[in-house]
Amino acid sequence: MNERATIAGLAYRGRTASIGFARGPFVRVDGATGDGRVAAAPAAEEAALRAALVSAGRQIAKLAEAVGGDAAQILEFQVALLEDDDLLGPIFAAIVQGAPAHTAWSSALDAQIADYNAAADEYLQARSSDLADLRDRVLRILRGGEGEAPRILSGAVICADDLPPSQFLEIDWSRGGGLALLRGSPTSHVAMLARARGIPMIVQLGAVPANASTALLDGEGAILELDPSAEQIGLFERRRDLLRKNRASARAILRRPTASWAGEKIRLLINIQRVEDLDHADAQYADGIGLMRTEFLLGQQAGLPDEETQYRAYDAVLRWAGKRPVTIRTFDAGGDKPVPGFTVDGEPNPFLGVRGLRLCLARADIFKVQLRALARAAVQQNLKVMFPMVTAPGEVEAARRLFVDAVDRLRAEGIPSALPQIGIMVEVPAAGLAIEQFDASFFSIGSNDLAQYLMACDRTNGALANLIDPLHPAMLSLIRHVTDYGRRAGRGVSLCGEMAGDPRCVPPLLACGLRELSVNPSALALVKQTIDGLSNGALRV
Amino acid sequence: MTLESPNGQVITGSVRLVHAAGMHARPAVKLTKLAKKFQAQISIRASDAAEWINAKSIAKVMALRAARDSIIEIKASGEDAEGAVAALVDLVAADFPDNAS
Numbered sequence: 001m002n003e004r005a006t007i008a009g010l011a012y013r014g015r016t017a018s019i020g021f022a023r024g025p026f027v028r029v030d031g032a033t034g035d036g037r038v039a040a041a042p043a044a045e046e047a048a049l050r051a052a053l054v055s056a057g058r059q060i061a062k063l064a065e066a067v068g069g070d071a072a073q074i075l076e077f078q079v080a081l082l083e084d085d086d087l088l089g090p091i092f093a094a095i096v097q098g099a100p101a102h103t104a105w106s107s108a109l110d111a112q113i114a115d116y117n118a119a120a121d122e123y124l125q126a127r128s129s130d131l132a133d134l135r136d137r138v139l140r141i142l143r144g145g146e147g148e149a150p151r152i153l154s155g156a157v158i159c160a161d162d163l164p165p166s167q168f169l170e171i172d173w174s175r176g177g178g179l180a181l182l183r184g185s186p187t188s189h190v191a192m193l194a195r196a197r198g199i200p201m202i203v204q205l206g207a208v209p210a211n212a213s214t215a216l217l218d219g220e221g222a223i224l225e226l227d228p229s230a231e232q233i234g235l236f237e238r239r240r241d242l243l244r245k246n247r248a249s250a251r252a253i254l255r256r257p258t259a260s261w262a263g264e265k266i267r268l269l270i271n272i273q274r275v276e277d278l279d280h281a282d283a284q285y286a287d288g289i290g291l292m293r294t295e296f297l298l299g300q301q302a303g304l305p306d307e308e309t310q311y312r313a314y315d316a317v318l319r320w321a322g323k324r325p326v327t328i329r330t331f332d333a334g335g336d337k338p339v340p341g342f343t344v345d346g347e348p349n350p351f352l353g354v355r356g357l358r359l360c361l362a363r364a365d366i367f368k369v370q371l372r373a374l375a376r377a378a379v380q381q382n383l384k385v386m387f388p389m390v391t392a393p394g395e396v397e398a399a400r401r402l403f404v405d406a407v408d409r410l411r412a413e414g415i416p417s418a419l420p421q422i423g424i425m426v427e428v429p430a431a432g433l434a435i436e437q438f439d440a441s442f443f444s445i446g447s448n449d450l451a452q453y454l455m456a457c458d459r460t461n462g463a464l465a466n467l468i469d470p471l472h473p474a475m476l477s478l479i480r481h482v483t484d485y486g487r488r489a490g491r492g493v494s495l496c497g498e499m500a501g502d503p504r505c506v507p508p509l510l511a512c513g514l515r516e517l518s519v520n521p522s523a524l525a526l527v528k529q530t531i532d533g534l535s536n537g538a539l540r541v
Numbered sequence: 542m543t544l545e546s547p548n549g550q551v552i553t554g555s556v557r558l559v560h561a562a563g564m565h566a567r568p569a570v571k572l573t574k575l576a577k578k579f580q581a582q583i584s585i586r587a588s589d590a591a592e593w594i595n596a597k598s599i600a601k602v603m604a605l606r607a608a609r610d611s612i613i614e615i616k617a618s619g620e621d622a623e624g625a626v627a628a629l630v631d632l633v634a635a636d637f638p639d640n641a642s
Contacts (some may be wrong), residue, residue, distance in 0.1 A: 001553075070545070076567075076570050077566040077567075077569075077570055077599070080569075080570045080599040081600060083577075083599075084573075084597075084599050084600050084601075085596050085597070085598065086595050086597075086598035086600055086601050087598065087599075087600040093543055112600065116605070121606075121608070123562065123565060124565075124603075124606075127566055127603075130566075303608060303609075309561070453590060528547055
């Protein structure tokens with residue numbers, strides 16, 4: 001998915017940020033610069049900037065009024081910056097010294113942006129796009145005089161390097177349209193807004209010519225086609241109609257009770273990154289939560305999370321699930337997920353370093369807090385806990401001792417607690433091959449890391465994307481080995497990596513003996529539909 | 542919170558930041574908005590940071606990077622200094638309620 005190759009004629013591939021299809025005029029939008037603006041005398045420059053700030057404030061206020069809610073709160077921060085004398089003072093001082101208004105303004109804002117980008121906190125980093133948004137708006141006004149952002153025809157396919165949230169909100173999406181970004185990210189603020197509005201969006205397209213007049217955007221396949229031929233349009237429309245029909249029937253299947261295949265129930269669970277993921281419309285149809293990640297608790301600005309914060313998050317998810325099982329994974333930091341104050345800095349090869357359970361055992365001070373919170377949450381009987389990145393049975397035993405110890409201490413303090421079922425992630429090939437050595441109540445195959453370690457391919461290295469095939473015979477053979485043992489020993493086996501949500505991988509996984517798959521909420525409908533197709537004979541394993 | 546010199550120039554107070562995310566954009570906007578309603582010169586600092594910054598500047602307040610549970614110290618001088626410190630302490634202590642600004 002990472003490759004940015006030209007497929008056929010004027011077609012470009014990026015990454016999906018929001019699904020759906022758009023066909024319309026192609027409009028290129030570019031970030032503002034002060035280029036082409038001629039500076040006047042200092043007094044006039046000062047007046048020009050003051051006027052620009054006033055009209056920027058007015059524009060943002062008008063926009064906030066129109067959008068309301070959370071989006072309006074995002075904009076309030078920008079309004080506050082426009083009224084900040086401590087920020088503006090040095091800018092006007094530079095203008096008095098002879099700097100052009102646009103240079104003084106953008107260099108002050110650039111310094112702030114760099115400062116936010118340097119923050120360890122992801123939240124602060126994300127605020128830097130709000131600052132860039134404000135910088136560009138004022139520059140646009142300074143340069144154009146008029147000030148309003150260029151009007152964009154509703155229903156267009158809009159292409160930009162990146163797009164700030166306020167600009168997205170200013171565009172009239174009432175007649176549809178789509179968004180194609182050369183850079184950008186599926187996790188950005190804009191991507192969230194696009195998904196919420198149902199606007200198809202592709203990111204990381206690389207380079208795209210600016211002079212096309214019409215475009216087809218396929219959010220599903222992450223393909224942008226420019227000035228398409230009649231044949232391309234025909235194929236696009238067929239693809240769109242097929243997916244629409246497919247989606248409608250998948251949603252209907254979702255409401256049915258548990259899926260089954262070959263006379264056995266297939267449990268479909270969901271993976272969640274944070275508590276809010278349960279708001280997804282399809283989450284309610286899951287048979288449980290197969291993987292609740294807990295790293296989101298480590299991203300807080302306040303440092304590492306205390307017991308109470310953790311307990312509240314776990315308890316909320318367990319209550320949401322009711323009688324359905326919830327598997328919570330203990331902190332899986334390290335590798336490509338560094339956490340200041342927790343993970344080890346400067347490892348030459350962090351994917352093969354002190355990460356997952358290895359790190360938790362090395363930092364028992366942090367791990368014990370999590371185990372206490374989990375032991376308290378385990379009073380709700382539907383909790384299961386699993387450890388990530390397990391290599392040797394001794395690690396599981398060490399972790400279990402800490403867990404038992406946490407329960408004992410809580411009981412001594414008179415705090416209600418329980419020891420939940422304990423399982424392990426199977427991600428290290430050695431653990432999968434020697435699975436019978438592990439005393440665990442259940443096994444969860446983490447296929448992303450398992451594939452990375454089994455095929456010796458860094459999963460973040462796009463150049464190896466073709467080599468890291470989850471359907472490699474070695475993968476399937478190892479998965480079968482684990483499920484066979486689970487069946488013999490009466491231990492549950494599930495799989496929670498990306499491949500569980502890929503309809504192409506589901507038939508071979510069932511053939512390997514898996515009866516429990518855990519997928520992102522958005523993949524639930526398609527996977528259930530795939531299993532339905534297999535059990536009624538429309539598809540074959 | 543503590544109040545000093547009832548009729549002198551400098552009023553001070555302190556309050557624990559209970560907001561889960563620390564002093565992020567939304568609370569910072571509320572704090573500066575409220576501070577601007579007062580004539581007094583108001584400065585704040587977070588726990589151990591030595592430098593006092595202008596409570597009316599959103600850029601400066603964000604730059605504090607005050608984390609959850611840090612102690613926010615407030616000092617104000619001017620005619621309505623006492624009211625300013627009390628209002629800001631209330632705002633932080635009540636975890637920046639939506640109707641506060």
